[in-house]
Amino acid sequence: MTILGPKKLTAKGPIGLLAGWGRYPLLVAQALKDSGQRVCCLGIKDHADPVLADLCDDFQWTGIAKTGKQIRYFQRRGALHATMAGKLFKHRLLFHSGHWIRHLPDWHCVRKVVIPHFITRSKNCNDDDFMLTAVDMFADGGITFGPATDYAPELLVKPGSLTGIRLTEDQRQDVQFGWHVAKQMGQLDIGQTVAVKNRVVLAVEAIEGTDACIQRAGELSNHGKFALIKVAKPKQDMRFDVPTIGIGTIEALIAAGGRVLAVEAAKTIIIDEPQVAEIARKHGVTVVAIHGDDQGVCLEAA
Template identity: 30%
Template sequence: MANPVEEQIGRLALIAGNGSLPGQIADALASEGREFEVIAIKGEANAATRHMAGVILGWGEVGRLYNFLKNNGCDDVLLIGGVTRRPDFTSIFGDFGTFRRLPSIFRALTGGDDSLLTKVIRLFEKEGFRVVGIKDVVPQLLASSGVLGNVQPKSKDWHDLELALKATEKLGELDIGQAAVAVGGRVIALEGAEGTDAMLVRCADLKNSGRVRNKGRSGVLVKTAKPGQDLRVDLPTIGPKTIELAVSAGLCGIAVEAYGALISNKEETLKKADSEGLFLIGIDGSSDAEEAGK
């Protein structure tokens, strides 16, 4: 039976930033026979993404972007991949379509990251497009509920998991970050603007310097969405590098929000976690962690 959400979605446009994720999504869509176009962001998209793209556009070519979408019958838009820098105001003076939209674009470039993402979505919606998320088109790339690999959490791991989960909830309330690490019954790191990878490097430094004294591997990384976070454009994500950094930090496992977190290079990530003896689990919330730990 067809997915009722998919039945409602028209021809899809992938507006692709950096990283390998745009290619993974394109492969998944192609395997399902889904029609789509790739628009690569100039200066962000990698060579593989640029090769599959129907057009490569810079920040000052908003008019060309909208024309391309309309000319190719793209009703729906998926914003995917990383963007390393926000364009400055001088970079958006491009074609006429950009110029006449400058007031809306200026407003979209102000505010914090969450504000920016929300305003970008509104820009597309104002033009008659619908912004969709990975959950709408390739939900198989998301973390499911329960233990995802072959390694099971031990009883001692559940307390750290629950503690780190509570920390992410507080972080989310303050709109600070998505991840936290707990080791030996205490939170040792909270994610800030540096991101999850840099936080894990910091955890490894704490262990190597003796500031975290637990012997052997212990501790859990938890990564969840912020309350009210728009999952169409800002999914919490882990991948093979996350596994490597968690192992370097001496952690036992990783917990992510079930159906609310993306696993990049999913097969490779799960295989690497298993080979490293690291558990990977999808949790539904604090109550789910509390029940599992009993």
């Protein structure tokens, strides 16, 4: 793949897309189509939007653990470069048998994932190790995964206040405190989001996801005007698990009584930014994108 400037990417063959839940895969697919690329998409069952079948040049449903089938799908269509986009509901996949049945592993996945991660325990079961195993499996099949933001860089949030509302001094202190905690949680591969009020941690995101973390913070604070901080992991691999916010995030925050949403600039994906900003302004919520570092020091707060 040849990079021609910050927004124009070309590849000789089609681009493979492994699509999870949400609008993000749709936006990536559209960006690829707009740039003249053909798109071969594997939609994760129970997750991907069926609209992808019409948007992409080739589409097929897949279980998350059908890795051998997935590799062959891309190989047969000449998609030697691929990307992944969209959310996976990990708690459903891991702990709800009704969902897991639709995603039973094929033999390739048993050998490469199930045995080392769950039986011999030679590999860890955290998110990053799972995802690195996945991209290595595809690489062994001649398929290179790259960041989806290479194809849609405009989705990475730029620094500054999205709403034009600046942080108060108390909010700034909460954000700086929460930034440090969130970076530590990311280092441990637990989650990327924390909720803070008066320099007290209300909730930490884990497998349940951001919206459930927000709801818990609202309940614990009695809807008490808390701050939500969402950051990239230290040394974030931009190919997967990149922090993402959208309309659902801001609506959940408002419903829970949150007053601040702080994210990491240039390392957070924002879906439907104009609508997010409009909703936040209407409800007096401050949304800021901030530069920082992996040691947890918030270098600037808008």
